[in-house]
Amino acid sequence: MASVNRFIQFNNETIDTKLLHQMEMLAGALADAPYLKVTTRKLVELRPSEAAMSISVFWRHRSKRVERNGYLSDIYLMAGGFWRDFSLAAWREFKKSKTTLPNLREQLLLCAEEFRLSEKIKAARPGTVAAFDIRDMVYKEYHKDQSKQNLKKGFKADFLINAAYLRLRNVEIEMEGLPRALSLIWTELYDAKTTMDSIRVVDxxxxxxxxxxxxxxxxxxxxxxxxxxxxxxxxYHEGIESDRAEEPEEIDTIEEWFQSWHRETEMSEASAMEFELERGDSQLAEGGREEEGTGDVEQTAKGDSRGEHLEDGDADDRQMTSKPKKAEGQFGSANDQVVYYESRSQVDGDHRLEIEDWRQKQAPYVRALLKELKKRMTQRQEGVRSNLNAGRLSKKLVPLAIEERPKPFYRKTAPSKELDAVFCLLIDGSASMLDKLEETKQAVLLFHDVLRGLNVPHEIVLFYEDAYEASDAEQPNYFEWMHKFEDRGIDHAKEIASFEAHEDNRDGFAIRWMNGRLKRRTEKHRFLLVFSDGEPSAYNYAQNGIVDTANAVAEAKKQGIEVLHLFLSSESISEEQAAFYQMMYGNKSVSADSLEQFVEQTLRLLKRSLHLVIQTG
Structure with a gap:
């Protein structure tokens, strides 16, 4: 797991995930394309193969007002302008033309189209004017500065691009040998209505x-x-021939270009499924399915009769490793190549002395918390509110005769034998947890004992990615249960004492995986706690991992799942680190400044969550 304390400050940049998510929602709404993703790159650009458009990092390191409006203007241009009003047919013809200055020609056209489309958007949507005004103000200063540098260095073609941008904003700059006629030709763009009009001026x-x-x-x-x-x-797949003869459709707009990629992806997956249904497993022996049973036994599992029937048909979940499952678009685009394994955590050795020592230290905290919570539950069950306008009729009816506005009704809080809540604990199993394993295990054991004492259903899962086996084609991830919902009050202290650190962590994927399990629960209150000691770090999961995790947390919140984050550190954390985790988890992220605070902070998180459950019923 990578730390947010990188060795050079400019390498320590993080993206405002909440702002990026807002830009993505706006782009999807403007383009009427909910599948559309928004990322950051050096320049705004289109990447339909990834269903993504990029906004420019040009706006970073500016005031919050300028940064936000700069990103907004990028989205307006891409999703509200280029999306439907830029002609790909004209662009194709434009690219076919030969020229000795292809880079200059292309950039002049995109400069012209940016101006034409921004004017069109402002006329149609007056609310965008403020963002475009700030965009023009910043870019005018930028191009003025660039023009001086390019003129000084003799980069005449680059100077022309600067002059072209500024001329459209009524700013004149001159270069010796640059005819005034060029400026007059360029102003014809004020009357341009289509991409073809812009091309004629550029040519x-x-x-x-x-x-x-x-x-x-x-x-x-x-x-x-x-x-x-x-x-x-x-x-196409063998056995599906009908679409082979179809001619590819002519794509005229960027919207159609993106949709064709999106549609092709869906068709590809559907065709593959249809092929499997019609033809079966292509890896079977030539002799047919009868030969399938002749192979060697690859794996056996010992049954276990403890507990109730296992959830989701996981009758064999106690075997060492489950069959791999593919993410395939179910857990966010950053995790499409993930395959994941679900299994029960295995007990390694006899940890009775360790567990007894931990529980002896924690016993006063656990007893005090359980006593306090049960007392609050009893008070809520016995609490009676009287003198009400509606409810149960009181036996004391004298107020009906002596009071002008009697209130003879009362309400008694409905008794509740159990807390209507469910908890899940995700534990980061990356290698950087190695130096804090013992403290983490104690915190997890406290979590387990308190919820067992209250008879609250909960799950405890270790998650990690195998860094040595990860590749572009496949990224193996693992989930190891120490305790499952259906285990109820079974003590799994030995499993908790046995878990170990592994390699990488793909936090957004793990959160979405657990969200899927929590969504199926019927309890009123659903909590997901994440124990982690740093930022997401996995194969091809650097900056996009931060965004993916923040999006996963936002999705959980929409589903009514409360996500809490405990950042584990062996030293005091900086303001930058605290801000970084709040960016991903909001104000539900807390930190332990020292190893001794792990248990204390876990207790605090549990206490706060359970008080909320009792108060709201």
């Missing part, structure tokens, strides 16, 4: 520029993203 400029400049533009101020030639691959 007039290029007719002169090709004779003026010997070298192409060096810097990139605009980029389109993926090449238009990168069309979605056509997938």
């Amino acid at each position: 007039q400029i290029m007719d002169r520029a090709e004779f003026m400049f010997e070298t192409d533009a060096i810097h990139s101020y605009y980029t389109f993203g993926e090449a238009l030639e990168k069309v979605p691959p056509f997938h």
Whole structure:
């Protein structure tokens, strides 16, 4: 697991996940494309193969007002302008034309289209004007500065891009040898209505520029993203022939371009499923299914009659390793290549002395908390509210005769034998937990004992990713249960004392996996606690892991699941670290500044959560 304390400050940048999520929701709404993802890159660009558009990191390290409005203007342009009003047919023809200055020509067109589309958006949506005004203000200063540097270095083609941007915003800059006629031609863009109109103006400029400049533009101020030639691959499977003869449809807008990728992905998955249903397992022997049973036994499992019937048909969940399951779009796009294994945690050795020592230390805390909570539960059950306008009729009816506005009714709180709540505890099983395993186990045991004492259903799961086996094609993840819902009051202290640290952690994936289990619970209050000692770190899961985790927490909240985070550290945490975890988990993230505080903070989290359950019923 990577730490947020990186060795160079500029490498320690984190993204505001809440803001990025808001931009993603806005983009999906403007484009009417809920599948659309938003990421950050150097320049705004389109990547339909990933169903993503990128906003520019150009807006970072500015005031919050400028940063937010800058991102908003990027989204307005991409999802509200280019999405439907940029002609891909015209772009295809434009790209076919040969020129000695291709980079300059392409950037001039994108500059022209940005202006045309921003003016169109502002006219149609007046509420966007403020964001575009701030965008123009910042970019004007940027291009003024860039024009001076490019002129000084002799980058004439780059200077022309700066001058072109500024001229459309009524700012004139001059370069020796740059004809005034170019400026006059460029202002014809004020009347441009389509992408083809912009191309005609750009080509007039290029007719002169090709004779003026010997070298192409060096810097990139605009980029389109993926090449238009990168069309979605056509997938078909043996036995499904009907679509082979179909000609690919002509794509005219960016919306259609993205939809074709999205549709192809869905069709590919559907076709694969249909093939499996119609043809069966292609790995069977040639002799047919009868030969399947002739293979060697690969795995055996010993049954266990403890507890009630196992949930979700997991009759064999006590075997060492389950069959792998594929994520395949169920747990967020950052986790599409994940395969995961679910199994019971195994007891390793005799930990009775350790467990007895831990429980002896924790006994006063556990007893005090259980006594306090049970007392509060009893008070709530026996509490009576009288003098009400509605409810049960009191036996004391004298007020009906002597009072002008009698209130002869009362309500008694309905008794509740058990707390209507369920808890899940996810434990980060990455290698960086190695130096704090004993303290973590004590905290987990406290969690287990308190909830067993209250007869509250709960699960305790260790999660990790196998870093040595992870690749672009497959990222193996593991979930090991120490305690499951159906185990009820069974003591699993030995399993808790036996868990070990492994390699990486994919937090967003683990949270979504546990959310899926909690969604099926009928309890009124559902809590998910995450014990972690750093930021998400797994294969191809760096910055996007932070965003993925924040999105997973937001999704859980929408489903009525309360996510709490306990950051485990062996030293005092910085303000930067605290802000980092609050960015992912909101105000439900707390930290233990020392190893001795692990148990104390766990107790505090449990106490606060259970008080909430008792108060709200």
